[in-house]
Structures are given as C-alpha cells and as structure tokens.
Amino acid sequence: MNHSDTVPSEGESSPIHEPRLWRDKGWTARVLKNEDGDGWAVEMIREGSTEPALVGPWTMGRNKVDPKPLDATAHQTLVKTAAEVIRRHEQQLHAQLNKQVTVEVGSDAVTVQLVITPDEYEPFGTLTAVGQFGDVLATVKVRPDFRLTRESGLQWATGGFGKIR
Known part of the structure; x- marks a missing residue:
C-alpha cells in the first residue's frame, strides 16, 4: 500500500466511510431526510466550501424506509457529477x-x-x-x-x- 493512500495530504480531512456520511478525496457526501419528509436526499460538499455543490434525491434501501448506504462507487459517481456542476457554473461565470x-x-x-x-x-x-x-x-x-x-x-x-x- 502506498503511504499517500493512507495519510491525507496537507489540508485534507481524514476519510470517513459510513452508510450516510462518506468523506474522501476532498468531497463529502451526506445522506439526509428530505425536508418535506418524503424520501432521502444526498448533498455533495467540496472540501473548503460551506455550500453544497450538488443536492439531489437519494435511493431508498431495500426496506423502503431507510436510505441506501453510501459506498465507494456511489461516492465516485457523485464526485464526478458535483465536479461537473461546479465546472459548468465556473464556465457560466467566466462567460458573464x-x-x-x-x-x-x-x-x-x-x-x-x-x-x-x-x-x-x-x-x-x-x-x-x-x-x-x-x-x-x-x-x-x-x-x-x-x-x-x-x-x-x-x-x-x-x-x-x-x-x-
């Protein structure tokens, strides 16, 4: 195992891999109950930012009550999507x-x-x-x-x- 894989780089938080909170590679995914009480949502926050770059619906688990747990694949997909949202926003701002x-x-x-x-x-x-x-x-x-x-x-x-x- 590479030493850089286990030790966060300077300014980067330690990874967290929990069913409703997944922090890795500069991004935090957090699964939250929808405010209207119907289902679940996930928010993606880039490290150092106070506002989420992405908020979207999150899949129900098998019991149709609890959310599907976060995992590495889901986190990777959410990171790509959130990074694309930020990139588009930056392009729009640059154009303005x-x-x-x-x-x-x-x-x-x-x-x-x-x-x-x-x-x-x-x-x-x-x-x-x-x-x-x-x-x-x-x-x-x-x-x-x-x-x-x-x-x-x-x-x-x-x-x-x-x-x-």
Missing part, C-alpha cells in the same frame, strides 16, 4: 465576466475584450483592444455594467480608443 468581439477598423481586424472585475465594493470593467498580431492597442477602465457589442466595440475603436463614460 469576459466577452470579446472582433471588428474591422479600416483594413485591420481589432479584437475588443471586456473583462469585468467583480469587486465587492467597487466592481469595474476593463476594455482592451488587441491588434491582429496580438499587440495591445489600448486599454480603458469602464463601468461594470458596460455592454460590449459589435457596435459599441466598433464605436470605441473607430473613435480612437478614448475614455468611455
């Missing part, structure tokens, strides 16, 4: 905070990029124009609610990349 359009300015293609920095107190956007060979032509700070469209990017580029109010 990062946009780009390419516009024609004369005979040049200019890519206009908008990156929103979601600061809790003072969020802001950064608009950057990049030439066709990767050279940064201009960068300005914009309001966090600035809408980058092909038209607004073209106006900024053809207007000389000035400040945007």
